[in-house]
Amino acid sequence: MSSTGISELIFFIATLIVTASVVGALAYQTTDLTTGMKNSSSQVSSMMDDNFKIINDPSQIPFKASTGYTFYIKNIGTQAFYFTNNTVTVMINGTVISNSKLIFNNTGNNGSLAPAQVGEILVNVTLAPGYYTLTISIFNGLSKQLIFEV
Numbered sequence: 001m002s003s004t005g006i007s008e009l010i011f012f013i014a015t016l017i018v019t020a021s022v023v024g025a026l027a028y029q030t031t032d033l034t035t036g037m038k039n040s041s042s043q044v045s046s047m048m049d050d051n052f053k054i055i056n057d058p059s060q061i062p063f064k065a066s067t068g069y070t071f072y073i074k075n076i077g078t079q080a081f082y083f084t085n086n087t088v089t090v091m092i093n094g095t096v097i098s099n100s101k102l103i104f105n106n107t108g109n110n111g112s113l114a115p116a117q118v119g120e121i122l123v124n125v126t127l128a129p130g131y132y133t134l135t136i137s138i139f140n141g142l143s144k145q146l147i148f149e150v
Contacts, residue, residue, distance in 0.1 A: 050140050051077035055118065058148040067103065068124035071134060071146070075113040081138055083113040090121060091135040097123055 055072045056062075062070040071090075075081065082088075083106055085099040106112075106119035113119045121136070127150045137143040 049077050049079040050081045050138060050142060051075070052081070052113070052136075052138065052142070052144060054134065054136060054144050054146040056146060056148065058146060061148050061150065063150075067122045068101070069122070069127070069150075071121045071123065071136070072118055073113065073121060073136065074118045075115050078115055080112045080114045080117075081140075082111060083119050084111045087139040088121070089135075089137040090123060091137075092123070092125065092127070092132050094133075094135070097125060101125055 053074050053076050055074050056070075064070070073083070083104055085102050085104060088104065090097045090102055101124045103122040103124070104119065105122070107114075107117055129150055131147060131149050134146045134148060135143055136145075
């Protein structure tokens with residue numbers, strides 16, 4: 001009789017240990033999942049805060065012999081972002097345009113582009129007639145492309 005009670009007690013204790021192990025594993029996985037969701041939402045939020053659009057007409061890019069091609073960038077995000085040759089990378093057909101051939105203009109020329117503000121990037125390069133791909137990347141890695149014709 002006493003042996004039955006002892007064996008039931010051992011099974012009960014073993015069940016408690018297994019249950020505690022499963023609860024611990026589930027708690028760890030839940031914490032890991034929650035942390036991953038938090039990091040992912042922070043990245044998406046940052047991309048929404050810092051967003052822009054190239055607003056040129058791809059078939060009529062303004063050109064002046066003294067300054068080159070003019071590309072218009074509009075901040076469509078909710079926060080200002082840095083708008084200088086140190087924080088924005090400009091590429092044409094995958095070739096990075098050197099800082100000496102770039103001029104950044106915006107209202108106030110304060111080095112940042114406020115929400116809904118339009119800035120200019122003057123690219124002083126010579127391009128033969130044809131189609132080109134302009135890629136602009138800002139400091140956080142967000143990139144936009146425009147296929148245009150010269």
